[in-house]
Amino acid sequence: MNNSKTTTLKGINTRxxxxxxxxxxxxxxxxxxxVHASTVLFPDAATIESANQKYTYGTHGTPTTDALAAAIDELEGSAGTLILPSGLAAVALPFLSILSAGDHALVVDSVYGPTRRFCNDTLRRYGIEVTYYDPLIGSGIEPLMRPNTKLVFTEAPGSNTFEIQDIQAIAQVAHAHGALVAMDNTWATPLYFKALDHGVDMTIHAATKYLAGHSDVLLGTASANEAAWPELLATYTALGMCGSPDDSYTTLRGLRSLGVRLQHHQLSALKIAxxxxxxxxxxxxxxPALESFAGHELWKRDFGGSTGLFSIVLDVTDISRRRSKAHAFLDALEIFGLGYSWGGYESLAVHANLSDRTVAMPPKEGPVIRLQIGLEDVEDLMVDIERGLNAARAA
Structure with a gap:
């Protein structure tokens, strides 16, 4: 791309x-x-021996994946970005790049469920120990650091319960102990939180969600600063975990409308919340953008906006009735779809499973319902939510 042209553009939507x-x-x-490609031809034997040309094989990138990577680099301010086949693949890459047998990682307890499964099943099978920490710990994470702690994994807001982490404080402690910091930044996107500016070394997005924005793509991105980039790139190359050109193209197209879509998601979700x-x-x-939320001040300090995903806690004091009340709420919805993922144009709802928490315990008042507020009219969505609440009370 022509960097001399794009770097002069200031507004986010223009960029x-x-x-x-x-x-x-x-x-x-x-x-x-x-560009659909596996084999790339070389002009002569000397070039193929030296691999001295921009494209050498399909798994190492194409003009299509490079275009998306360059766009993400511009938004993140990163040294490099890698395009992977899913958000979970992007999450796994920093762990696999930084950790070896005998190492230790700290992972936030409010982490995305599949990330926890990867840590508990895959990492531990390879002799890597994982400790889960309270998302509100901040600089108090220092006593958890060990001589063999090589990676601190963060996610803010936390999955389903939306705890805001003090990323700057955590990164400062981690770096003082020689560890790197990775962050799943899917909720805020680089528009509302530029992770590398807050001390994060590797920032991850499930591009499936807001970046692509239309519920028809599986893709992930992993970006890194200069310190973390070589290891990230080497592991990516060794594993061949490359994203497809079609999904890269579709995500790049979704990126063009990201600013206006996020603004609509933000305004609608806040109005409903x-x-x-x-x-x-x-x-x-x-x-997090509600004044009543415990981490609101920290969110206001660090984040440039909020998006369309948040949760409500149903008021169900009888523990034996929580599941049936949650199901009654969900089954009464007509506009909200019942399904995983988020970040698309349509509204979704799901009963959050928080049974895997170890230190960041679930709300005590009742079941947690996660809502993805799409691009529909707020008035229609409110009628649908009230329909669900009425059904839950009557159940």
């Missing part, structure tokens, strides 16, 4: 519209081509 491609490099076409506070049947609303 999103132009990042990652120079039309002049492909005959003036606005969008980069979708505020309306739900104090509503009968709702014990608590877990949304």
């Amino acid at each position: 999103l519209a132009h990042a990652g491609h120079d039309p002049r490099s492909f005959h003036g076409f606005v969008n980069p081509p979708v 505020r309306a739900l506070e104090g509503l009968p049947g709702v014990a608590r609303v877990l949304h």
Whole structure:
């Protein structure tokens, strides 16, 4: 891409519209081509022996994946970005890049469920020890650091319960002990939180979600600063975990509208979250941008905005009835779909399973319902939520 052109563009939506491609490099076409490739031909034997050309094999990147990587680099301020086949693959890459048998990792207890499964099953099978820590620990993480702690994994806000971590304080402690810091930053995207500016070494996105934005892509990105980039790239190359050109192209197309989509998600979700506070049947609303949220001040200090994902805690004091009440709420919904993932144009709801927590325990008031607020009209979504709440009370 033509960096001399794009680096002069200041506004985020302008940058999103132009990042990652120079039309002049492909005959003036606005969008980069979708390059399907495994084999790449070399002009002569000397070149193939030295591998001295930009593209050498499909798993090492194509013009399509490079266009997306360049756009993410511009948003993140990273030394490099890798395109992977899913968000979970992107999560796994820093662990596999940094850790060896006998090493120790610290992982936030409010982490994405599949990340925990990867740590508990795969990492421990290879002799890597994992300790889960309280998401609110901040600089208090220091006593948990060991001589063999090589990686601290963060996620903010936390999955399902949206705890805000003091990333700067954690990174300062980790670096003082010679450890690197990785962050799953899918919720905020680089528009609302630039992780590398806060001391993170590797930042991860499930591009499946907001970056692609239309519930039709599986893709992940992993970006790194100069210190972490060589190991990240080497492991990626060794594993061949490359994202597809079609999904890369679709994600790059979704990136163009990310700014305006996030603004709509943010405004709609906040309006709904505020309306739900104090509503009968709702014990608590877990949304970092609400003044009532425990981590609100930290969110306000570090984040440039909020997105469309938050949770509500149903008011169900009888433990034996929590599951049936949650199911009644979900089954009454007509606009909200019942399904995993988020970040698409459609609203979704799911009963959050928090049974795997070890130190960041679930809310005591009742079951947690995670809501993804899509692009529908707020008034229609509120009617649907109230329909669910009425059904839960009647169950």
